[in-house]
Structure formats: C-alpha cells, structure tokens
Amino acid sequence: MSALVHRLGYIALNVRDMDAAVRDAEGIAGVRLVKSSPDRTLLTSNQRHAELIYYRSSADEVRSIGLEANDAACVAEVARRVRQRGLRILSETPSLDVISNSVTFATSEGHIFEVHTPMPLDQPVRYMCGGIHPRCIDHVNLTSSDPKTITEELVDVLGMKLSERSTGYELNWLRAGDNRHHTVGLVKGKPGLHHYSWEFSDFSDFKRLGDMLDADDRCLVWGPGRHGAGDNLFTYYVDTGGFLVECTAEMELMPLTAEARVVEVGENLSNPKVVNRWGAPPPQAWIHHHSAFMKL
Ligand SMILES: [Fe+2]
Known part of the structure; x- marks a missing residue:
C-alpha cells in the first residue's frame, strides 16, 4: 500500500x-x-x-x-x-x-x-529576496529515546516506508509517498527535534550560505558534505531561535517497493560511507543539538 x-x-x-x-x-x-x-x-x-x-x-x-x-x-x-x-x-x-x-x-x-490535506498553491513562483531562496521545505530529523518504537508508530499510522536504518535502530530514515529517501529521520537521544531542512537547487547556494553567515559573524555548524544515507548534499547552521537548519540538495529517490537497507554507522558516527562520504565527521555541537517539542 x-x-x-x-x-x-x-x-x-x-x-x-x-x-x-x-x-x-x-x-x-x-x-x-x-x-x-x-x-x-x-x-x-x-x-x-x-x-x-x-x-x-x-x-x-x-x-x-x-x-x-x-x-x-x-x-x-x-x-x-x-x-x-x-x-x-x-x-x-x-x-x-x-x-x-x-x-x-x-x-x-x-x-x-x-x-x-494539501497546502494550497496560492503564492507567486518567483519573488525578490536577500537570502539563498530554497526550493522547498524538505525533511525533519527527530530525536527519540526509543527510535525503533517511534519508527514502528510512524510506519503503522502514516504508512511511511523504512528506507534505511542502523543495525541497532539508533538511526532510522522514513520515506513518504514522494519516494525521497527520507521525509522523517529518527536518531536516538532525548525526545525532540534534531534539525529541519530546506532543499536548495545548487551546490553554489552552499557557498553563498557560508559567505552570508560569515558576513553576519556566524559559522556553519557542519559541512558542506554528502550524507551516505540519502546521498544528499548537506550543510547546517543554527538560526536565531536555536534551531538547527540543514540545507540539502540531491536527495536520493527510492522505489516504492524498495526494501530497507541496514547500515553500520560506526562508533560516534565514524563510518564515512553512511555519515559523510567526503570525510569530515560531525562535530559535537551537531551530534548533541536538541530542540524540545512544546509540552502537551
Ligand atoms: Fe537531515
């Protein structure tokens, strides 16, 4: 289904x-x-x-x-x-x-x-702006104390498909009907949000992002690089509310019927083939970033 x-x-x-x-x-x-x-x-x-x-x-x-x-x-x-x-x-x-x-x-x-139900398409295609201008909001990555259970809940309730997971379910990536490798990711940690992501059109946008943050006396948190899980280009920064924002491009598409891949991420996310195929491992500031959900 x-x-x-x-x-x-x-x-x-x-x-x-x-x-x-x-x-x-x-x-x-x-x-x-x-x-x-x-x-x-x-x-x-x-x-x-x-x-x-x-x-x-x-x-x-x-x-x-x-x-x-x-x-x-x-x-x-x-x-x-x-x-x-x-x-x-x-x-x-x-x-x-x-x-x-x-x-x-x-x-x-x-x-x-x-x-x-679908968001109305009632806004202009093009507009003037001073920032990078993403193509769309892309995915979220949540933190969970029991990511295997939350993955099962989202698969059961939303019909999402598991695209890829680590051997011990510490990291899980779920795809929606548009078949992007992940629309919701889950990683083991205190329950909350790790990051949300904008899709950019081109790698040159990443350079502009770094230069704009520098001009504002800020820095990228990690990247640019290419994730192994999802094969997407990435870089990350923190916004003024303290939320970790990923800028991504070239997310892998997976067929509807594809079976979930199981990968070994290595101690402290040390396997570059899964984490960053270009080599640089994530800094502690990225690994431990956390934003809480509103209390119910
Ligand atoms: Fe991400």
Whole structure:
C-alpha cells in the first residue's frame, strides 16, 4: 500500500523573538513572508501557502510538524489508525484556515504531527529576496529515546516506508509517498527535534550560505558534505531561535517497493560511507543539538 502522507507539509516553531526569527528566515534562508499577525507569521519558498510558521511564545520550541496527506480520506484513515494504535489525538481542527482537513496527534514520546490535506498553491513562483531562496521545505530529523518504537508508530499510522536504518535502530530514515529517501529521520537521544531542512537547487547556494553567515559573524555548524544515507548534499547552521537548519540538495529517490537497507554507522558516527562520504565527521555541537517539542 502507498503511504498516506506524500511529503513534509510545514514546520511550526514557537519563538521568543518573532522579529529576529522572521528576519533570519528572510535574510539567510531566503524564504518569503506570506502573512503575519501579532502572534503568527507564515513564510514559504514557493507556491505553497506556508512552509515555515512561527508562533510568538515564551519559549523556543517545536509546535508541530505538518505532513501533507493525499486527500481527506487519507487524513481520516490516519485518524483511525492513531486511535487504533492508542496514540493521543490532539485536534481534528486544521491549524490554518486554508487547510480543509487535518488530524494532529502525538507519538508516544510527544512528537507532534499534523497530517493535513494539501497546502494550497496560492503564492507567486518567483519573488525578490536577500537570502539563498530554497526550493522547498524538505525533511525533519527527530530525536527519540526509543527510535525503533517511534519508527514502528510512524510506519503503522502514516504508512511511511523504512528506507534505511542502523543495525541497532539508533538511526532510522522514513520515506513518504514522494519516494525521497527520507521525509522523517529518527536518531536516538532525548525526545525532540534534531534539525529541519530546506532543499536548495545548487551546490553554489552552499557557498553563498557560508559567505552570508560569515558576513553576519556566524559559522556553519557542519559541512558542506554528502550524507551516505540519502546521498544528499548537506550543510547546517543554527538560526536565531536555536534551531538547527540543514540545507540539502540531491536527495536520493527510492522505489516504492524498495526494501530497507541496514547500515553500520560506526562508533560516534565514524563510518564515512553512511555519515559523510567526503570525510569530515560531525562535530559535537551537531551530534548533541536538541530542540524540545512544546509540552502537551
Ligand atoms: Fe537531515
């Protein structure tokens, strides 16, 4: 059976400093303001109505991760499976008025997902911006104290496919219906978000990103390099809210029927064939990065 979710829909973050967060998203990542109110700002990098959503809050934390379902019937099926699995439904009211149907639920470790009908394509294709300008929001990588169980929950409830995992399930990569190697990754650690990712069009964007961060007296956290798992180009930086942002390109596509690969990541992620085929291992700041989800 095909996956009930097609792709990453959006990432919603609670931020203490809304103005700084929006300035950073526009000026570094190069996304575009769609709509703002005192408490919420919607941004996008393409025709989709919203890909990055900031909520004014007293803490920098993850509010929810949107996953785009094929249609309302898929949303209803996800809701049925969430109940069957014994997981908690938080809401069946869409978080945005442009979304027709959704269900928001929490995994057994408190990761919050809103599975929603497709985001309207009502924004301009091209726009002026001072940042890099991604192609789209791409994937998230979550941290979990029991990544094997959370992987099983997402496979069961969302129909996602396991693309690749480490021998002891310490790292897991799940694909959605668009067949990208991963839309949700899971790595062992304190439950939360490790990073979210923008897809860029070209490797020259990575050079511009490094130079723009340098001009702002900031640095890349890791990369550029090429991950073995997913075969994607990567580099990472931390935004003003303390969230780790990956910039990626050239993610591998996997056939719907492909079996999961099992890989050995090595002690402290030391196997370059899985972690970074170009050689440089991840720094401690990358390995230990963590953002919490909003408390339920
Ligand atoms: Fe990633």
